[in-house]
Amino acid sequence: MLRVRAAASLLVISMLSGCATQHAGTELYEPLIAQSGKDVMWMPTPNHLVSEMLETAQVTSTDVVYDLGSGDGKIPIEAAKRYGARAIGIEFNPDLAALARRHAQQAGVSDRVTFVTGDIFEEDFSNATVVTLYLLTQLNIKLKPRLLDMKPGTRIVSNTFSMGSWEPDAKVLSEGEVSGYFWIVPAKVEGNWILSDLPGWPDAQLKLTQKSQKFDGDLIVGQSLEQRIEGRLSGAQISFNYLDRNGKSQTFTGVVSAHKIHGTIRQIPGSVVIATKK
Ligand SMILES: C[S@@+](CC[C@H](N)C(=O)[O-])C[C@H]1O[C@@H](n2cnc3c(N)ncnc32)[C@H](O)[C@@H]1O
Incomplete structure (x- = not known):
């Protein structure tokens, strides 16, 4: 756990501060790892962890998966390709969103995957049955009231970062280490x-x-x-x-x-x- 915390702290520091220059462009656009983003930089989830996150959330073809801050689109594309889910990515950077659309086309899933160019704090994702996150703890906490208001049973999975006082229902294990957290939106019974x-x-x-x-x-x-x-x-x-x-x-x-x-x-x-x- 200490190792995970240390790794997460390093990641927070680098995610907040490590901002490389961004290349604009269209067809030839190539994003740079750690390029700055609106609230957090772009850092792709490693392939094995994408699979483990989607496995932990038990994604199926009946799901509607939203990736908040979708980068190059790898999570929505995998959700559609491997599990047959309908998937939507919300990405602030229009170049990344355009790149993700091209990737979806190349993967043959553009009929099931959509990328919205927009701000996760403004766009509607209330019809999601699964939400994936690779943001920062403070951004997860900012999203928390909206997440808790979603339909009971909605699954949420976050790469690395927690949701503050909202305890996870499970941990995402990757290569023997805790690499993320999983929550199920509870019904309101108070x-x-x-x-x-x-x-x-x-x-x-x-x-x-x-x-x-x-x-x-x-x-x-x-x-x-x-x-x-x-x-x-x-x-x-x-x-x-x-x-x-x-x-x-x-x-x-x-x-x-x-x-x-x-x-x-x-x-x-x-x-x-x-x-x-x-
Ligand atoms: C750490 S990356 C994760 C990318 C992708 N979800 C993945 O796991 O591979 C975070 C992404 O969020 C985007 N982003 C940052 N602030 C945002 C905001 N307010 N609304 C939408 N996207 C945002 C960044 O441009 C970046 O692509």
Whole structure:
């Protein structure tokens, strides 16, 4: 981990400061490694890591993959070529975006890959099912509110850089080292919920506080009986343990959709528990 941190720090310093002169041009345009960019310079993700990032995100042909700051287009092109996904790159530098379009044509995927010349902080990417990033931690953090607002279950994978206090759901391993991070956008569950048909307890409520994919709160039964619970979300899937009226541990699992959670108690086959947001 120390080695990863040291490598990441070196990369931050060089990504912020190492700016080579940029060649403008069209057909003959050849970008320079470490040339300056609007918020971060251009540095291509190594091929093996492109594969590992897309594998970690489990990209399939049904996905819409957005690469934010897409450089020469290698991530969207690979997502389309290897996995059959539809892919979009957003790149501020028009020469890089034009180069990426040429690369997509050469790779025979221009029907599935689009490159938008624009600013990632202004362009819309809300229809993505997978977002790939190779920016900087502070840029990831700036994007975080928009990422957390995306559809629950959207997968995000970042080369090298973290998302600050938003803990990753997994790490990207490359050649035995941690080379990136992976998150699944969690559903929003903070607030009060009424639980119907919780076995043994017809009159139960949940009061939840959420921090990214983790939540905790109180399970309140009747007027006074309450217990602390805590759990985790994986996209729209929620689960937590609680003690039933006999003091036996039970597991609630469910799927969150807007103002309802459709759940079951794992230990009671066939049980149906609906939670409704108050
Ligand atoms: C480190 S490179 C990553 C390129 C590519 N995603 C990859 O992994 O190979 C970052 C890219 O972001 C672009 N960029 C920087 N700020 C941007 C912004 N605000 N909007 C769009 N692109 C930006 C740079 O021009 C550069 O091509």
